[in-house]
Amino acid sequence: MNAFLGDLWYSARESLATLGRVFLFFLQLIAFTPRALMRFRLVVHQIFNAGALSLVIIMTCGLFVGMVLGLLGYDLLSRVGSEEILGAGAALALTKQLGPVVTALLFAGRAGTALASELGLMRATDQLSAMQMMAVDPVRRVVVPRFLGGVIAMPCLTAIFISIGVFGVQLVGVEQVGIDSGSFWSQMRSAVELDDIGEGLLKGAVFGIACSLIAVYEGYNSVPTAEGVGRATTRTVVISSVVTLILNFILTAIML
Amino acid sequence: MNAAAAPVEVPKSENLVEIRGLHYAVGRRPVFSGLDIDMRRGRITAIMGPSGTGKTTLLRLMTGQIAPDSGEIIVDGLNLRTLSRSQIFQLRRRMGMLFQSGALLTDIDVFENVAFPLREHTDLPERLIRHIVLTKLHAVGLRGAAQMLPSELSGGMARRVALARAIVMDPDILIYDEPFAGLDPISMGVILRLIRQMNDALGITSIVVSHDVQELSTIAHETYLLAEGRVVASGSPEELHANTSDIVRQFMNGMADGPVPFHFPAPDYSTQLLARGERRRTPRGEQ
Numbered sequence: 001m002n003a004f005l006g007d008l009w010y011s012a013r014e015s016l017a018t019l020g021r022v023f024l025f026f027l028q029l030i031a032f033t034p035r036a037l038m039r040f041r042l043v044v045h046q047i048f049n050a051g052a053l054s055l056v057i058i059m060t061c062g063l064f065v066g067m068v069l070g071l072l073g074y075d076l077l078s079r080v081g082s083e084e085i086l087g088a089g090a091a092l093a094l095t096k097q098l099g100p101v102v103t104a105l106l107f108a109g110r111a112g113t114a115l116a117s118e119l120g121l122m123r124a125t126d127q128l129s130a131m132q133m134m135a136v137d138p139v140r141r142v143v144v145p146r147f148l149g150g151v152i153a154m155p156c157l158t159a160i161f162i163s164i165g166v167f168g169v170q171l172v173g174v175e176q177v178g179i180d181s182g183s184f185w186s187q188m189r190s191a192v193e194l195d196d197i198g199e200g201l202l203k204g205a206v207f208g209i210a211c212s213l214i215a216v217y218e219g220y221n222s223v224p225t226a227e228g229v230g231r232a233t234t235r236t237v238v239i240s241s242v243v244t245l246i247l248n249f250i251l252t253a254i255m256l
Numbered sequence: 257m258n259a260a261a262a263p264v265e266v267p268k269s270e271n272l273v274e275i276r277g278l279h280y281a282v283g284r285r286p287v288f289s290g291l292d293i294d295m296r297r298g299r300i301t302a303i304m305g306p307s308g309t310g311k312t313t314l315l316r317l318m319t320g321q322i323a324p325d326s327g328e329i330i331v332d333g334l335n336l337r338t339l340s341r342s343q344i345f346q347l348r349r350r351m352g353m354l355f356q357s358g359a360l361l362t363d364i365d366v367f368e369n370v371a372f373p374l375r376e377h378t379d380l381p382e383r384l385i386r387h388i389v390l391t392k393l394h395a396v397g398l399r400g401a402a403q404m405l406p407s408e409l410s411g412g413m414a415r416r417v418a419l420a421r422a423i424v425m426d427p428d429i430l431i432y433d434e435p436f437a438g439l440d441p442i443s444m445g446v447i448l449r450l451i452r453q454m455n456d457a458l459g460i461t462s463i464v465v466s467h468d469v470q471e472l473s474t475i476a477h478e479t480y481l482l483a484e485g486r487v488v489a490s491g492s493p494e495e496l497h498a499n500t501s502d503i504v505r506q507f508m509n510g511m512a513d514g515p516v517p518f519h520f521p522a523p524d525y526s527t528q529l530l531a532r533g534e535r536r537r538t539p540r541g542e543q
Contacts, residue, residue: 130359135348
């Protein structure tokens, strides 16, 4: 029993220490951000890596999530004779919840793992040490542009996911099952307000900061071995997903 | 008073690097216990020793990547212990380092790799950067590979590109970490010639860490042999070859057993073989 409590105490202490290290790392990234923005070319390159290269998966998933939402929504609403509010309900669900959350989960799986494994491999192959030896701070030169690239790309990807998702709902609702196009779009326009779109994009930005921070932290601090890089990549996906869902609950509770 | 703001400058001597009473341990395992080494300006100093004696750790200490537990490391009159992080970075601009793996940045081509320090530390016009980079690549014989990616280079070529990158800022000190490891005889000969050329033509102080006795003997002016956390022999390569100490003879002649034992410390062989009900754990991932 004592050993169990000892292990528990040790784990709790280690978790707290890790949180502290992540926070300090975050402050370091913030401190370097103004200088990184002055070399915006590096950031643009990372926006392309994290954003443009994730477009196909985001758009494909957005389309199918929207279509499923359309089918389920229609099935449910037709039972009570309210099919015409399908557009409004689906758009709200996509804008406020599904869009930011699913985009963040996909972002963690595609861009987050790419960031973590790239940084981990750079450490394992001495590229980060070589930079330090060339009097170049790797955090400033390598980590911050990647972090900013992720932070900027995430809200854009969220907006694209939501748009394609709504298109998917319309495909099923209007084109397939025959809801009137006019009432579909007008119900949606009257239900979704600017604040709802702002909430979705704000969530996207917060998830972007969290997922990018976790990815660059795990990659930069990975053990420089094949196993270490693999673990960092796995941890990135797992921690990002859990943190996204927790943050989503907190933000939803605050913004209700 | 902020000691970091005013580094203690020791009067400059003929030694570019001086290490005095260096102690360093990893956990409870001592790596160095009272190391004293001098590296003279404009000379090639070889640091040799069996694997695991801390040669690469010594380089990391000398470049301020890690701090010693005690002792002094003085580089060109500057005591590393008194330097702030930014002052250490300033000092590193005068150092070049060739990593064992080359450590080239894999997402940019050879030209950009060599240009990297210039782009980070200077505002030179593009035309001048191009001129300098091509000059350095020509010096290592790889001007024609400027547009290739690191993944397209052989081990020897990658090492030469890394050398071009290491000298692009015209450093005072050039540090080579295992420069011959894994190279074929031709590439090894090329690297040997380049180390000597850099030293003679540019007057760079060179520090070579390696365990390739024959190769180092042909280029080194001074040699230090490390073992058990201290310097066990030093002098010219000829003096080391003439040294009669057991450990020096074992290392210089490549003998499998001696003061550095062939067998890692283990329980008695027969006792272990005859022991029943005890199964050694296999390493993770192996069956």
